[in-house]
Amino acid sequence: WMEEIGNTEWKGVLALGMGGSAAGGDFLSALCNLKGKTPVVVQRDYVLPSWWDEKWLVISTSHSGNTEEAIDATEIALKAGATVIVISTGGILSGLAELHYNCYYIPSIGGQPPRSAFGHIFARQLALFRGIGLLPEGDDDEAMLQRLQLIVNDYDFINNNDSDVIELISYMATQPISLLGPTELMPALNRFKNQLNENSARFARIGIFPEMNHNESVAWGGVGNDADFSVEENVILFLTWNGMHSRVVKRLEWMIAHTPSDMAWRIHGEGESLLEALLHLCIIMDWLSIALGLIHGKDPSAIGPINSLKKFLADQN
Template sequence: PVHVQRDYVLPAWWTPKWLVLSTSHSGNTEETLEATETALKAGATTVAISTGGMLAGLPELYPRCYLIPSIGGQPPRSAFGHIFSRQLGLLRHLGALPIPSKEADEGMLERLQVAMDGFDILKDPEGDIAQLAMCMVDRPIALLGPTELTPVLNRYRNQLNENAARFARVGVVPEMNHNESVAWGGVGDDRDPTGIDHVLLLLTWNGMHQRVQRRMDWMIAHAATDYAWKIEGEGDTLLESMLHLCILTDWISLALSFLHGKDPASIGPISALKAHLDSVD
């Protein structure tokens, strides 16, 4: 099993038998450092992925800590490929994930490059990406998708937050159908009055469970808003579909940032919070 922990502490059930993979682009993310040192002091084996910083120095202090160096010179958001490829490569090497043929990986990367070029809003400023972003400018944003696409949904929300300074709510199907569906309405008079104003984007891929697909089809058919669309990740595997969706949604977030006049590299509140944390115990 693989468990993702984004906190200062390790789970209560954790034991040093677990391999810890610590990722921090800068190497100075304080919660990552604290949790990593907790694991190392308990005798766990840890692999760090970082461009430098304090995290990259831990192998000099702990013999059970190993470093996979990454490439710096850009924000973590745009270094996603460098970070994720190292995580993926490690998990494949350890046998936690299957190793595809070289031809399969190369074919995937070629298709993703075509998608990257095709979604480029600088080359096509009036294309589908720009048109969708224009619909999102003055409307609340909701993102839905199946459980296996949760990482993509979360990344998309984070990209909208950071690149375009926009909020977005995330719902995971089928779980959200047990409660949030009432707020969306679609049958009878009960619904949140702001639902009609939302842009509703449902992220999909061709390997979804059939029942999840039917749930999402029903939601599209009964959506209170006129701005509801499916966005399908293309690819032969879940991995390729997820990466395809990440590329597509990254471009949408950038298009929206330009429409708002927001510099996507500007992260003033994050920098201010880090400065405050550095000034206090």
């Protein structure tokens, strides 16, 4: 079926999902914007966009297979005649492939929360996109994975007492957190925000270059007396990579030079591609969010409010 899908001319890909299961869609969208053959739109909702039709390939991702928003949106797509690919560990979504001739199932690996299963989920999404020709094959994935494993080891604060994580979280523990970076790193910025929300029970705000320079820069100040009252209290993490537009590099340099906060760090996504840079940053961000949760006395795996909401919604059925 992959060959048939790969030979079909699609308008684009609609990626359905929520939370950690939706993160891979953001990564696919950024990669396709840079080197892909079709647009990828991520839909985090119960419904489909009004412009959607069956000429858009649908990928529905839910780690459990029981995410109600993803189920509803997937069923709408199938009833409209869509071609749907489901990625899950089982659940209701996996059963749809048995009920619909135009629905295909790619099994994932269970036993952990969706956000920590990102590698399992995204690996399947990326392999699918390469397999059906929407993204080019990697130049040397094995070498990339070896480099990324070194980053995992370097930032493992549990087994490496010299990890840079320790110093950074000492500032993040008591201050507001702001995450700034270029458009193409938005998937990593958004995932970091979500990881801080869930693993650390902390808020974080995101600013994207160059868009933020047309509004948010005023609130950051740095020139004159106007600025948000909390600017100097913020821990600011600037996320960068080697492929940034030259003008965005200049914008970021200006921002760094005029940042009122003394607590600012540049975290560079190393690597030979956007894919590697994104994964490099995600590894660092994951370790930071786990360490910050532990500093606050929080179990990084605990998501009490989310589970409570799910029970409340289930009781309403």
